[in-house]
Amino acid sequence: MNRIHYKGLGDTIIDIVVYVSLIFLIIVTLYPFLNTLAVSFNDALDSSRGGIYLWPRKFSLYNYKSLLDRKQIFHASLVSVGRTVLSTLFCTFSTAMVAYTISRKDFVLRKLVSFIYVLTMYIDGGLVPTYFLIRSLGLTNNFWVYVLPGLVSAFNLIVVRTYINGLPDSLTESARVDGAGEFLIFWKIVLPLCKPVLATIALFVAVDNWNAWFDTFLYNSANAQLSTLQYELMKVLQSANTMTGSLLQALSRAAAGTSNTITPRAIRATMTVIVTVPIVIVYPFLQKYFVHGLTLGGVKE
Template sequence: MYDQHDKTLRFFRVFNMIIIVLLCLTIILPFLNILALSFNDGADAQRGGIYFLPREFSLENYIEVFQQSTIINAFGITLFRTVLGTIFSVFLTAMAAYALKTKTLPGRKVITFFIFFTMLFSGGVVPYYLVLNELQLTNTIWVYIIPSLYSVWNILIMRTFFQQIPESLEEAARIDGCSEFQIFIRIILPMSKPVIATIGLFNAVAHWNDWFSGSFYVRNSELKPLATLLQEMLTSQQALSEALLQNSGAYAALDKITVTGDSLKMATIILVVAPILMVYPFIQKYFVKGVNIGSVKE
């Protein structure tokens, strides 16, 4: 009986391992293909047959990206909104979550309901734009930061985590004369590194990859973030390549093109993804703990 149970257990372990490996390959192999195409000559890439290694190594795709005069400014805008937006969003979200988990907060259930209610409906893009315009946030750098300071989902996640912290620690701190803010800073935040890392990563990725806000809410080219600028560059490059193909003939055009719309797209993807990939290993241990928030109740 035990031998049969052990065999079944080993079978499921092997089966699960195979499934996990296959899932990993579905992520890794396309990324390697994108990386190879980004370092390959654009005209050669048009002929196909490139999988995981570049056939004709070239840096022209990345040179084309960085030749744009506004690229450094776009990096600065993106870095500014990502760092400042993430810090303020995580801190203010944590404060809101701490207040909502406090049982002595007057009207706590009513406040929680109204906050949760905002998750159920959306006013739409046009009303949202009118609100931003009325608040004089459009065409300013603050349109990237202020509207995204709070997320109801993140507040609920943090509140769930804070509820798992023993209340006896807070009571002991109050007896020692600590204020609520001191308890929040000295006890709650240091014990909440997993959820802070998780929410921080979500916010950072959202800020770094957001191109929509720069396209619709900002007209000043000097305030365009990296994702928006690269998206516009990609659109213009694709239009140029298509025009060249129509005017000069397909084969003649391919001989002249070293950077195509597709090759520039691959370089753009790598350029946007690379910073997040470099940051993730440093917060992985906290992130793994954070994704299990609420899964175990004592």
């Protein structure tokens, strides 16, 4: 990009405005995260005096210790990790498989299958009918409600199909001539070639699953064994600034016998960090693939 010729005062002003506003954006975006991080590593009582900005004043690991000691939180993280891993595996595989079948131009059910999926982007049964369906399928208070309902989404399906359509036919053609079955062609040839697009899909699904709390709230809130981290954080948020939540009460009881204190603010900050760290870890991968994935739908030769 060498289109810009430096042109004196007007351009300098633009530079200043652009850089100042982008730096402002960076600060506004990052500050809440950094502040929360600082509060989570600061002594809870000390934090409540205020004045914690980017760095802990009275460093303490008690917030983390007390939270990670709770079976409830430990268990919720297992459930969160479990649902994320299983959903990602199942969704990616199923989406790729269905996408492969509807990318085959001679497939008898190609139009019908595509139509049934695309229509789901426009219709929505609504909260109550869906709830009763899930309940009648026995999926309430059931771990599989996190994985099963969202197996193949129309949007992901279209993205993968578009990608497969862009692959040269010759690659699968020779295998077909050699007499390979459809599943074998899909498994041995198409799936490996789809790695970039499947990485995109997998990351989207993983982030969505990690971030979900409403399904826990709606279907599994009666069973503490099936709670997820986001839902635990949501409960803490809902009982903000009062010590009413069961987790808050348990934590303050645990702290009562020691020299430590715990406050709702400190718990919220610490849980926020715990919940956000995995996203930050996969962020470089997200970055690498998602812009690619976002533009995939529109790529035409």
